[in-house]
Amino acid sequence: MARLDVLKTYKLFIDGKFPRTESGRSWPVRSGVAPKGKKAADSPVVAHLCLASRKDLREAVEAARKAQGGWANATAYNRGQILYRMAEMMEGKRRELEEAVSLVAINGKKPTSRAAAAEVEAAIDRLVCFAGWADKFGQVLGCNNPVSGPFYNFTVPEATGVVAVLPPDEHPLLGLIALAAPALCAGNTVITLASEANPIPAAVLGEVCATSDVPGGVFNILTGTRDELVSFIAGHRDIDAIHAAGLPAAHAASLRAGAAENLKRVVTHADAEFDSTAATSPWWIEPFVEMKTIWHPAAV
Numbered sequence: 001m002a003r004l005d006v007l008k009t010y011k012l013f014i015d016g017k018f019p020r021t022e023s024g025r026s027w028p029v030r031s032g033v034a035p036k037g038k039k040a041a042d043s044p045v046v047a048h049l050c051l052a053s054r055k056d057l058r059e060a061v062e063a064a065r066k067a068q069g070g071w072a073n074a075t076a077y078n079r080g081q082i083l084y085r086m087a088e089m090m091e092g093k094r095r096e097l098e099e100a101v102s103l104v105a106i107n108g109k110k111p112t113s114r115a116a117a118a119e120v121e122a123a124i125d126r127l128v129c130f131a132g133w134a135d136k137f138g139q140v141l142g143c144n145n146p147v148s149g150p151f152y153n154f155t156v157p158e159a160t161g162v163v164a165v166l167p168p169d170e171h172p173l174l175g176l177i178a179l180a181a182p183a184l185c186a187g188n189t190v191i192t193l194a195s196e197a198n199p200i201p202a203a204v205l206g207e208v209c210a211t212s213d214v215p216g217g218v219f220n221i222l223t224g225t226r227d228e229l230v231s232f233i234a235g236h237r238d239i240d241a242i243h244a245a246g247l248p249a250a251h252a253a254s255l256r257a258g259a260a261e262n263l264k265r266v267v268t269h270a271d272a273e274f275d276s277t278a279a280t281s282p283w284w285i286e287p288f289v290e291m292k293t294i295w296h297p298a299a300v
Contacts, residue, residue, distance in 0.1 A: 009048040010199075012056060012223065013206030015063035016216025021224075022059075025051035029200060032105030046103045049199055052224035054232050057191070060220040061238050064162045064189035067217025072159040072187035079185060080134035082213045087127040089212040090205075094120055097204055101173055104198035122275070123177040129280050130181035137186065137282040141289065152296045157289035159187030160265065161240035164233045166226070166255075168246025169197035171275065176202055178274035179243045182284040184219065188241075191220045193233065199223040226251050234258025241265040241288055245274050 009026060011018040028045040050056075071079070090097065094117075102116035111119070138157055145153040163183040167175035172195035180190050194202030206221045222229070230251045233239060235258045242255055242264060252268050259266040267287045273279060 007045060007047055010050065010203035010206075010223065012050050012052055012060075013203075013209065013219075013221040014056070014060045014217075015067075015220065016210065016214075018206065018210070019056075019059075021050040021052050022055045023051065023053040025053070027051050029104060029198070031103060031110070032108065033110055043105075047200055047203075049203060049223040052193075052222040052229065054229070056222060056224075057229055057232055057236070060191045060222060061162060061236060063217035064191050064220055065238055067215055068159070068161055068187075068189040071189055071215060071218050074187070076135035076138065076187075079187065080131045082215075083127055083131035083134065083181065083185060086208060086212045086214055087124050087131060089208045090120070090124045090127065093204065093208060094124075097123075097173060097201060100200040100204045101198070103200055106169055106172075106197055119171055119174050123174045126174065126177050126280065127181050130185040130285075133182075133282055133285065134185040137285050140282045141286055142291075145293070150298045152298055154294045154296070155291050156294065157186065157286075158292050160288045160290055161188060162238060163188045163190050163241045163243055163288055164236075164239045165190050165192040166230070166233070166242065166244035166247060166251075167192065167195050167202070168274070169195045170246055172198045173201035173205070175245055175274050176205065178279050178284075179245060179269075180219065183241070183243060183288045186285050186289050188288050189218050189220075191222065191233075191239070193226065193229055194221060194223045196224075196226055230254050231258070235262065237262050239264055241267070243267050243288070245269040 026048045029047045030043045031046050033043050097120045098116040101119050102111045142156045147153045165179045202221050209219050231254050234255045255266045
């Protein structure tokens with residue numbers, strides 16, 4: 001008798017734990033490469049994932065808000081160390097991440113093993129890059145302002161708060177890291193809705209976080225459909241900013257409409273922008289900080 005493979009069912013990653021969705025729903029992720037003469041919808045199932053609900057989103061936001069103060073008040077050097085440790089754990093899971101990236105065809109084309117390896121390497125390097133920026137971006141974005149009088153006047157960046165990340169379907173791992181790392185290194189906590197086409201790399205990234213030093217609630221990962229959750233992300237008043245790339249026009253418009261109602265920041269990028277040299281700049285951090293100006297008397 002032929003043996004049936006035991007497919008993995010990936011759970012959500014919220015508050016440092018792996019809960020099942022409260023809705024009890026899951027969906028099969030297919031490879032997208034069908035046998036000859038059949039449609040992509042008939043392609044083999046490669047994994048099962050939880051279908052996150054509005055309540056799962058709310059619980060992720062609550063966990064992120066609870067963790068945000070401690071993460072922002074940690075030293076910048078410590079945040080950099082934790083992000084670097086996360087990169088180390090990704091390095092140790094390179095083969096698993098490469099397999100996750102190459103499991104599913106995107107736009108009808110499955111990534112080659114070389115392309116998957118290149119994406120994982122780029123994602124690790126991008127995380128190391130922003131780990132390095134954690135204790136340096138303040139000197140670039142802040143300043144010592146010239147004033148008339150016996151005072152020092154400093155402008156310093158502070159974390160905005162809770163940031164929702166919506167990565168593109170193209171490059172589901174690199175896109176996620178490129179959008180999340182700038183927010184994390186500045187002291188924000190993150191909720192991400194994984195790529196809908198291939199959410200498996202994001203699910204594996206949750207396992208990376210669980211075995212590294214990332215505090216619970218700092219990085220939360222949901223898997224589900226944009227049609228169901230984007231409007232709730234846009235309208236949630238305890239999400240302070242959104243960082244997205246490669247979204248369909250209707251979803252991007254929904255995010256902007258939510259921002260108009262509750263004044264959250266919405267930053268969206270074209271498909272390929274996260275893969276450019278410019279995406280390693282501290283100016284990718286700038287939208288997710290607030291500037292605080294401090295006056296201090298100078299010795300006379």
